[in-house]
Amino acid sequence: MSKGCCEFVTGSVVADGRSIPTVSTRLSPRDIAGTWKVRWNIGRDHYSVAPGLYAVGAPTGESPVFVSANYKLSFDVLRQALNGVDGWILVLDTKGINVWCAAGKGTFGTRELEQRIAGVGLERIVTHRVVIAPQLGAPGVSAPHVREATGFRVKFGPVRAKDIPAYLAAGQKKDEEMRRVRFRLTDRITVAPVELVQGWPVLLGAVLVAMALGLPLDAGFLSRCLSYALSLVGAVIVGTILFPALLPILPFRAFALKGAVLGAVWGVVSALVAHGTLAGGAAMALAGAAVVSFAGMNFTGTSTFTCQPGAELEVKVALIPQIAGGVLGVGLLAATRIFGL
Amino acid sequence: MRMTYIKNGETLSYDASRCNGCRECVEVCPHAVFAMQGPKAAIVDREACMECGACAQNCASGAIRVTAGVGCASAVIQGMIRGTQPACGCGGAAASSSGSGCCGN
Numbered sequence: 001m002s003k004g005c006c007e008f009v010t011g012s013v014v015a016d017g018r019s020i021p022t023v024s025t026r027l028s029p030r031d032i033a034g035t036w037k038v039r040w041n042i043g044r045d046h047y048s049v050a051p052g053l054y055a056v057g058a059p060t061g062e063s064p065v066f067v068s069a070n071y072k073l074s075f076d077v078l079r080q081a082l083n084g085v086d087g088w089i090l091v092l093d094t095k096g097i098n099v100w101c102a103a104g105k106g107t108f109g110t111r112e113l114e115q116r117i118a119g120v121g122l123e124r125i126v127t128h129r130v131v132i133a134p135q136l137g138a139p140g141v142s143a144p145h146v147r148e149a150t151g152f153r154v155k156f157g158p159v160r161a162k163d164i165p166a167y168l169a170a171g172q173k174k175d176e177e178m179r180r181v182r183f184r185l186t187d188r189i190t191v192a193p194v195e196l197v198q199g200w201p202v203l204l205g206a207v208l209v210a211m212a213l214g215l216p217l218d219a220g221f222l223s224r225c226l227s228y229a230l231s232l233v234g235a236v237i238v239g240t241i242l243f244p245a246l247l248p249i250l251p252f253r254a255f256a257l258k259g260a261v262l263g264a265v266w267g268v269v270s271a272l273v274a275h276g277t278l279a280g281g282a283a284m285a286l287a288g289a290a291v292v293s294f295a296g297m298n299f300t301g302t303s304t305f306t307c308q309p310g311a312e313l314e315v316k317v318a319l320i321p322q323i324a325g326g327v328l329g330v331g332l333l334a335a336t337r338i339f340g341l
Numbered sequence: 342m343r344m345t346y347i348k349n350g351e352t353l354s355y356d357a358s359r360c361n362g363c364r365e366c367v368e369v370c371p372h373a374v375f376a377m378q379g380p381k382a383a384i385v386d387r388e389a390c391m392e393c394g395a396c397a398q399n400c401a402s403g404a405i406r407v408t409a410g411v412g413c414a415s416a417v418i419q420g421m422i423r424g425t426q427p428a429c430g431c432g433g434a435a436a437s438s439s440g441s442g443c444c445g446n
Binding site for chain 1: 342344345346347348349350351352365367368369370371372373389390391392393394395398399401408409410411412413414415416417418421427429
């Protein structure tokens with residue numbers, strides 16, 4: 001790979017008689033725009049860098065080796081955190097997926113790491129036998145197996161790349177907080193927009209249902225449409241943005257239940273705001289509960305503390321009620337229109 | 342704020358007699374499920390366990406077992422549709438499939 005192949009490559013170092021590309025530790029406006037776009041699901045399926053070995057700063061054979069996924073966001077977060085550090089970055093082929101998801105799928109995995117170490121001839125680049133992997137790669141990487149296969153010891157560094165300088169200063173040791181995954185409000189809000197954008201079919205459906213409920217096409221059509229759209233489209237936004245924000249304070253542990261409560265409240269509130277009838281309010285509460293329950297349940301995959309058996313139980317118990325509730329709720333809304341309830 | 346979930350940690354099993362005190366479980370767990378008590382590890386917060394499998398993968402003495410999986414309802418649904426195990430299908434050719442609610446990171 002030569003200089004100029006990618007914007008973030010700024011030069012090269014020679015090691016083991018080969019030219020290894022050096023990457024910048026500063027994110028360019030294009031990198032920052034790219035981060036923003038993938039947070040909104042734009043281009044997220046092909047936002048990756050080429051796997052292989054890279055350099056930051058002016059590394060030597062004694063410099064630490066950091067392992068990364070080839071999702072460009074993961075790579076950018078890592079190289080930015082390595083500002084001021086002389087080191088090597090070993091990028092694994094995780095099919096453009098971030099570290100934790102890839103580890104769960106096995107692509108940020110034992111075999112890929114072993115093959116990549118061998119493939120770049122790491123043993124000829126560094127004199128030590130340690131690679132520092134992000135802690136969230138651990139579900140996919142068996143350090144004992146990698147040591148057996150390659151002679152390299154995998155140390156799991158901090159959860160967050162920004163803690164790497166402190167980790168290095170402490171002699172490659174983590175404190176309690178560096179090992180913990182937190183899911184604070186800012187974390188939840190950061191990952192929420194993707195849910196909204198990926199929910200575009202549901203958003204479209206909500207608009208179409210609102211239009212259908214607004215019929216006939218008379219003078220009141222637009223205002224009726226808008227009124228229903230506010231409630232129904234609002235339910236999708238409540239399910240994908242407000243739900244993540246309120247997650248820890250919503251009742252129950254199951255996300256489908258948390259969502260049902262939030263959705264029912266939204267349905268009633270939005271019906272009241274639209275000066276709806278009692279029957280309309282009840283119908284909207286049902287539809288709202290169904291939509292927000294479904295959206296909320298789907299947030300399990302984005303959250304940081306849910307186990308598979310729990311997610312399976314949620315789907316088994318809640319999916320049919322969600323579909324039925326949605327159909328029934330919309331049906332009741334139609335009935336209120338048709339029969340003037 | 343401590344966040345727990347239904348069925349968390351139910352498949353996690355730990356045999357203290359096999360523990361060699363290497364601390365890897367403590368180092369790799371994202372939710373401090375394990376802590377050292379003297380020379381050996383102990384489970385101190387089973388309900389925080391999301392069954393990611395990091396501990397079992399890295400316990401060289403085989404003291405830890407867990408049925409690792411991904412706590413993703415969307416993956417469960419996609420698995421149901423395709424007749425497979427839960428799988429999110431993101432990345433590669435399957436990336437363009439609807440896969441709603443996929444890993445936000």
